[in-house]
Amino acid sequence: MPQFFLNKRLIILLVSIIVLVALIGFSLRERSKLSWPEQFVKDTAGWVESLVSKPANYIAGFFENLQDLQNTYQENKELKSRVDKIANLEAEVQALKKDNSELRDILGEKKTLRDYETQPATVIGRNPDRWHEMIIIDKGNLKGIKKNMAVITANGLIGKVKSVNQFSSTVQLLSALDPKNRISAVIQGKSNVYGFVQGFDDKEKVLLIKSIPSGAKIEKGQKVTTSGLGGVFPGGLMIGKVVDVKTDQYGLNQMALVKPGADFYDIQNVIVIKRTMTQPAKSDMSNGKEEEL
Amino acid sequence: MKKFLLPLLFAFLFIAESLFVQFLPADFFGQNRILAPRFLFSSLLLLTIFVGRKQGIIYAAVFGLIFDIVYIEIIGIYFFLFPFVAYLISKIMHVLQANMIVAFFVSMIGVALLEIGVYEMDYLIHVTSLDFLDFLNLRLYSTLILNAAFLLIFIYPLKRFFEKYGGGLKGE
Numbered sequence A: 001m002p003q004f005f006l007n008k009r010l011i012i013l014l015v016s017i018i019v020l021v022a023l024i025g026f027s028l029r030e031r032s033k034l035s036w037p038e039q040f041v042k043d044t045a046g047w048v049e050s051l052v053s054k055p056a057n058y059i060a061g062f063f064e065n066l067q068d069l070q071n072t073y074q075e076n077k078e079l080k081s082r083v084d085k086i087a088n089l090e091a092e093v094q095a096l097k098k099d100n101s102e103l104r105d106i107l108g109e110k111k112t113l114r115d116y117e118t119q120p121a122t123v124i125g126r127n128p129d130r131w132h133e134m135i136i137i138d139k140g141n142l143k144g145i146k147k148n149m150a151v152i153t154a155n156g157l158i159g160k161v162k163s164v165n166q167f168s169s170t171v172q173l174l175s176a177l178d179p180k181n182r183i184s185a186v187i188q189g190k191s192n193v194y195g196f197v198q199g200f201d202d203k204e205k206v207l208l209i210k211s212i213p214s215g216a217k218i219e220k221g222q223k224v225t226t227s228g229l230g231g232v233f234p235g236g237l238m239i240g241k242v243v244d245v246k247t248d249q250y251g252l253n254q255m256a257l258v259k260p261g262a263d264f265y266d267i268q269n270v271i272v273i274k275r276t277m278t279q280p281a282k283s284d285m286s287n288g289k290e291e292e293l
Numbered sequence B: 001m002k003k004f005l006l007p008l009l010f011a012f013l014f015i016a017e018s019l020f021v022q023f024l025p026a027d028f029f030g031q032n033r034i035l036a037p038r039f040l041f042s043s044l045l046l047l048t049i050f051v052g053r054k055q056g057i058i059y060a061a062v063f064g065l066i067f068d069i070v071y072i073e074i075i076g077i078y079f080f081l082f083p084f085v086a087y088l089i090s091k092i093m094h095v096l097q098a099n100m101i102v103a104f105f106v107s108m109i110g111v112a113l114l115e116i117g118v119y120e121m122d123y124l125i126h127v128t129s130l131d132f133l134d135f136l137n138l139r140l141y142s143t144l145i146l147n148a149a150f151l152l153i154f155i156y157p158l159k160r161f162f163e164k165y166g167g168g169l170k171g172e
Helices: A002-006 A008-028 A036-070 A072-107 A282-286 B002-023 B039-050 B053-072 B077-095 B100-124 B132-165 B167-171
Strands: A116-126 A134-137 A150-153 A156-164 A169-173 A183-187 A193-201 A206-213 A223-226 A238-247 A253-260 A269-275
Touching: A008 B077, A036 A072, A036 A116, A036 A134, A036 B002, A036 B053, A116 B002, A134 A269, A156 A253, A183 A206, A183 A238, A193 A253, A206 A238, B002 B039, B002 B053, B002 B132, B039 B053, B039 B077, B039 B100, B039 B132, B053 B077, B077 B100, B100 B132
Parallel strands: A156 A238
Antiparallel strands: A116 A134, A116 A269, A134 A169, A150 A156, A150 A269, A156 A169, A183 A193, A183 A223, A193 A206, A206 A253, A223 A238, A238 A253
């Protein structure tokens, strides 16, 4: 079939499919860093985007303020009733924190899994194709951001840093489906129940928390936070509230449906979390020193 | 100066898509519907239709590659699909006349082809687990309506723009 191979278009199509598969394979494999041409393009695009998006942020903020003005009276009433409670709560938290730090001093344990430093950042872009749920923020390697750091808003955890460039970085949202994306979570109750955040239900807009032991009792409305286990995220970051509990696919474990505290669609300012507790080295975990961790 | 107007327009649309998604309220179009702006790609298709196949495919490949690197981080999906769909559209335009109404419908077909192509690829590499019917209901219809609105508003200015500044490209 010499004519078959002489068909130029067919050859081009076949070659481009081969190149396509190779490129996708190259970019899907676990990469610790993006290659420098990619970083360069992303940084350039990020710079242009931040030029456009910062004024846009101001304008959007202005309109939001106008909207807020409309129902100020109602909100004010409601908030006033809450303020009294908050004053009480704050005093209590202060006392508990002091207690906690004193007790820690006595024990000689300075650091906890909950300790972290923060780095505020502004969102300068979002992936428009909405399959891969990602946002781009305006802080990068130069501000000390590293891969896999947790990213939160005022309302709760939204995702983790997927890749870092010099001046910008990409954040993968919790709503993205990624089998490698597992976050150890704890459902707070009388006794804590541990599980993994694993996946997002696009139709119901809830996070799925899997691998919960089948005996554990979970109720609707219980709060879910990160546990700090797993060595990447600090503990105590709010994730959301339980709305439903199901038995999982094979009937061995339970699965909790959790309504995320943060809104994944309206994000403008985020906080990147740097965990201060060091991550255990791999060698420590394999040579029988587990009790020290 | 005139040479840079076309890339500048596409670069602007490239950023406008991202801003659009960032500031669009979540429940703009019914609770769970997902709207994906395809302004850049619609304009690339119009360029293919009104100016020529070669220009259309080259611009589609370049902006597909940038789109992949900046937004997706998986190189290949749009780098392949943008020029591929542009090529198919140029084949369709061989038998049709290049007026605005035809261009509108052909571009809509192109956007639908792109959405389906991206869905199939993402399904293959486990980026999504939506089944096809959910994909149609949650994404495709709303996306098509959004892009139809964009095209209805901008097809005339874009056509004028391409005829004015794309003419030089054709001569080369």
